Amino acid sequence: MDTRKLRHVLGLVEHLTFTKASIEVNLSQPALSRSIQSIEAELGVQLFDRGPNGVELTPYGEVFTERARKVLAELNELRRDIELVRRGEYGEIALGFAPTAAALLKTQLLEHFALNCPQVRLTVKGGTYEELLWLLLEEKIDIFFGDVALLSYRQDLQVDLLPNWRSGFFCAAHHPLAQKKQVHPSELLGCPLGSIKLSAWAMAELDTYLGGSIETAIHFQTDVLADLEALAFTRNTVVFGSYPAFSSAVDSGRLQEIALNPPLQLRARFGSVSLAGRTLAPSIKGAKALAQEIFARCAEQFPVAPLIEG
Numbered sequence: 001m002d003t004r005k006l007r008h009v010l011g012l013v014e015h016l017t018f019t020k021a022s023i024e025v026n027l028s029q030p031a032l033s034r035s036i037q038s039i040e041a042e043l044g045v046q047l048f049d050r051g052p053n054g055v056e057l058t059p060y061g062e063v064f065t066e067r068a069r070k071v072l073a074e075l076n077e078l079r080r081d082i083e084l085v086r087r088g089e090y091g092e093i094a095l096g097f098a099p100t101a102a103a104l105l106k107t108q109l110l111e112h113f114a115l116n117c118p119q120v121r122l123t124v125k126g127g128t129y130e131e132l133l134w135l136l137l138e139e140k141i142d143i144f145f146g147d148v149a150l151l152s153y154r155q156d157l158q159v160d161l162l163p164n165w166r167s168g169f170f171c172a173a174h175h176p177l178a179q180k181k182q183v184h185p186s187e188l189l190g191c192p193l194g195s196i197k198l199s200a201w202a203m204a205e206l207d208t209y210l211g212g213s214i215e216t217a218i219h220f221q222t223d224v225l226a227d228l229e230a231l232a233f234t235r236n237t238v239v240f241g242s243y244p245a246f247s248s249a250v251d252s253g254r255l256q257e258i259a260l261n262p263p264l265q266l267r268a269r270f271g272s273v274s275l276a277g278r279t280l281a282p283s284i285k286g287a288k289a290l291a292q293e294i295f296a297r298c299a300e301q302f303p304v305a306p307l308i309e310g
Contacts, residue, residue: 017055099196128146143273162292162295165244169258171237189216203215
């Protein structure tokens, strides 16, 4: 039974004559009569009692009419919801953020959805890239933003790189290393270090740069970048991270980037990760586009440091 036949019945209910109903549903009277008869034959009951002056609903017809109106109303709502989803204005999505991505993206993305997609039901998860990868594979989130250095080989994932920028080591302005014009990387190994949880790729790159194991020097790890800032300011700890994550603290004078020579050339490798072959909702595509814009601004503002002379 298709929806056209439902409309045929409702047209006849509205006018109670085939003459007027056929005009409304744009059918000839014989064609409308055959449509009504086919529905009655399919249901095995009579929906209308026919008389010389028109038709009247039977008890079966009353039940059918009530349900048919609800079906058509739901169908209209379905079409509306699909259109809203197509425009990215409706639906349910779950986003994941690794620590640095959370610091740079989360607030702006939440504002974007609140202003542009108020009917989208949004769930936000945080964690390390390993934790977020598990959530993605379990289909508990639709996409996550974070470190993708170790994920490019995965055939089951759609990994889209985001613009990158330099990382650095930071300390309070009163820290002894902040007073030096140049600091050799190996000097950092003699300081207590703090960082977010780093990928194996980042750890290996830092081991090479420092000339020793950074793992033994790390005394504090957290997923909350504000904790690292507080730690550096109050306990003279050197902290490592992406420059944009600490730029506000540097601008305010709370923290200072350590002047390393040779400079650290390590670039953050961030991206968005979703399941390969999965169609993303337009609202998620909008989130990816906004992330691209934000990261591009950071990459332009914080390029890799030049070599220090002297």
